[in-house]
Amino acid sequence: MGTLTEQQQKVSTLLKKAPLIISGPCSAETEEQVMQTAIRLAATGKVDIMRAGIWKPRTRPGSFEGIGTKGLPWMQQAKKETGLPIAVEVATAKQVEDALHFDVDVLWVGARTTVNPFSVQEIADALRGVKVPVLIKNPLNPDLELWVGGMERIAKAGIEDLGLIHRGFSSYGNTDFRNAPMWHLAIEMKRRYPGIPMINDPSHICGRRDILQEVAQQAMDLDFDGLIIESHIDPDNAWSDAKQQITPEVLKEMLEAIRWRKEDNNSEDFHSALEKFRQQINQLDDELLQVLSSRMKVAQKIGEYKKNNDITILQTSRWTEILERAIAKGEKLGLTDEFVTKYMDAVHMESINHQNKVMNS
Ligand code: PEP
Ligand code: MN
Numbered sequence: 001m002g003t004l005t006e007q008q009q010k011v012s013t014l015l016k017k018a019p020l021i022i023s024g025p026c027s028a029e030t031e032e033q034v035m036q037t038a039i040r041l042a043a044t045g046k047v048d049i050m051r052a053g054i055w056k057p058r059t060r061p062g063s064f065e066g067i068g069t070k071g072l073p074w075m076q077q078a079k080k081e082t083g084l085p086i087a088v089e090v091a092t093a094k095q096v097e098d099a100l101h102f103d104v105d106v107l108w109v110g111a112r113t114t115v116n117p118f119s120v121q122e123i124a125d126a127l128r129g130v131k132v133p134v135l136i137k138n139p140l141n142p143d144l145e146l147w148v149g150g151m152e153r154i155a156k157a158g159i160e161d162l163g164l165i166h167r168g169f170s171s172y173g174n175t176d177f178r179n180a181p182m183w184h185l186a187i188e189m190k191r192r193y194p195g196i197p198m199i200n201d202p203s204h205i206c207g208r209r210d211i212l213q214e215v216a217q218q219a220m221d222l223d224f225d226g227l228i229i230e231s232h233i234d235p236d237n238a239w240s241d242a243k244q245q246i247t248p249e250v251l252k253e254m255l256e257a258i259r260w261r262k263e264d265n266n267s268e269d270f271h272s273a274l275e276k277f278r279q280q281i282n283q284l285d286d287e288l289l290q291v292l293s294s295r296m297k298v299a300q301k302i303g304e305y306k307k308n309n310d311i312t313i314l315q316t317s318r319w320t321e322i323l324e325r326a327i328a329k330g331e332k333l334g335l336t337d338e339f340v341t342k343y344m345d346a347v348h349m350e351s352i353n354h355q356n357k358v359m360n361s
Contacts, residue, residue, distance in 0.1 A: 008131055011085045011105045012161050014048055015133050015197060019260065020226030022087060022106075022199070023251055024051035026241035027064060028071035036233045038078035040248035046255045047248075049106060050075075050084040051228060055095055056240055057112045064239040072102035079103070087135070091119060093126035100130060108135040111167055111204075114150040115139040124157040133161035135199065135228075138189075142169040142182050147189060151196070163197040164189055165228060166219070168205035178207025178244070181215065183222065190223075197225035203244045209235075212246065213254050223263050229254075292347065299351040303358030313355045319348060 004012060014020070023041055028034050034052060041047045052075060056066035075086045085105035090096045091113045099107060107127075113119045114137055127134070134154050139146040151162060166186040168179025190198050200219030202212045216227050232238045235245035246254070306313065323344050330340035 004131055007085075007103075007105065011049075011133060014085065015106070015161055015163060017048065018197070018225040019220065020049070020197065020199060021047050021255065022049040022051050022226065022228040023047045023231045023248070024087075025232045025238065026053055026203075026230045026245060027056055027239055028052040028054055028067050028074060029239050030067075031074045031077075033233060034071065034074040034078050035081065037231065037248065038082045038084060040233065041231065041251075042082035042084055044248055044252040044255075046252055047084065049087050050078060050082070051087045051108075051230075053240070054088050054099075055091060057089075057091060057110055058240070069098045072098060072104070075104065076102045079105075089113075090123060093122050096123055096126040096130075100132065104132075106133045106135065108165060109137060109150060109154070111137045111140045113137075115141060115143075115146060117146075117149060117153070120150045120153045124153040124159075127154065127157045127159055129158065132159070133163065134159050135163040135165050137165040137167050137201070138169065138185065140170045142180075142185055144185055144188060147185075148192070151193075163199055163225075164193070165199045165201050166205075166224070167201035176211070177205055179205050181205050181218075183218070186224075187222065199226040199228050200224045201228045203228070203230040203241070206244055207241075208243050209246055209250075212244070213257060216254065217258055220258055220260060292350075295347070296351060296354045299354050300358050303355035306355070307359045313352055313359060322348070 025033065025037055037052075038050055041050055052071070054066055054071045054075075055068060056064060058065055072088075075088065078084070079086045086103075087106035087108060088099050088104050089110045090099055090107045091110060096107065109120060109123060113123070136147065136150045136154060139150070147164070151164065155162060164186075166181070166189075168177060168181050169185070171177075171180045186198060186200075189196075200216065202215040202219065205215050206212050212229065216229070219227065229251060230241060230245045231248050231251045232242075232245040233247065235247060236242055238245050303313070305311075323341065326344045327337050327340050331337065
């Protein structure tokens with residue numbers, strides 16, 4: 001489908017680079033701010049693409065909702081001045097059209113858009129016949145299929161350069177994070193789509209500066225392909241997401257402090273040692289499964305016994321006792337309360353299912 005321009009080819013190749021670093025303000029605010037951020041980001045020598053929000057989907061009305069289309073020529077000028085390709089978020093067909101008109105190099109679909117198949121489809125339809133890379137953020141809620149669906153809609157429109165952004169998931173109540181990372185969901189997406197770059201967004205996961213580095217490091221340790229981090233020339237006075245933005249210079253320090261590990265190396269010693277450990281892990285996993293299977297057989301016997309005596313499957317007090325006992329024991333064995341609870345919940349549900357079959361057969 002048509003040939004790529006030189007710039008398109010450059011950006012397409014860039015997206016396959018790992019680690020890919022995208023940075024820039026949450027929002028474009030003024031012409032001066034966009035240009036100064038671009039110049040200072042380019043000076044770090046560590047940033048591949050500049051981002052800025054032009055249209056901001058804010059949770060509550062009345063907060064800054066983006067500078068709108070008039071910010072696009074500022075981005076275009078910043079690119080001209082620094083050579084940095086530019087990325088913006090799009091949520092409607094009109095925004096796609098405007099962004100492309102001002103030569104935006106990379107588009108992304110925000111978390112509030114990925115949740116809505118109508119909106120994603122509108123964007124996909126506007127992209128038909130267009131050559132532009134698109135990054136799809138995870139939806140606000142921890143629903144993997146919505147994330148997959150968003151990507152499929154864009155892919156079906158003929159977009160070949162796709163990427164995923166892991167920005168965490170909304171949760172209720174106070175936690176350490178603005179958006180819970182739920183790393184297992186990003187890991188599952190990586191497993192299903194190994195060829196598609198997975199970029200981590202520590203800014204929206206953390207919502208604050210002091211833990212950005214930790215989350216970025218964790219993403220790199222999980223073999224993510226890049227980072228998208230918000231930066232601002234005057235973070236405290238940013239018009240949106242002030243608490244999580246950092247200056248381009250702090251970004252540079254942060255990137256320098258990250259340990260960039262590789263997924264693999266060619267050393268034979270390393271591989272044979274790793275292989276031994278992996279065999280041990282497989283052996284232990286087999287044993288765990290055996291033990292679990294034995295546990296279910298006992299549960300079935302209890303099921304029969306309860307059936308004959310007309311007793312309910314669940315006795316809440318017994319379940320509380322099992323859980324408390326396991327948590328206390330787990331703690332002595334170095335297992336976290338959170339893990340033991342999740343694990344015992346899963347085991348208990350499986351037992352109930354086994355008993356259910358017996359009782360109702
Ligand atoms: C953003 O990148 O500024 C943004 C609005 O992010 P998200 O869609 O992840 O909330
Ligand atoms: Mn933001």
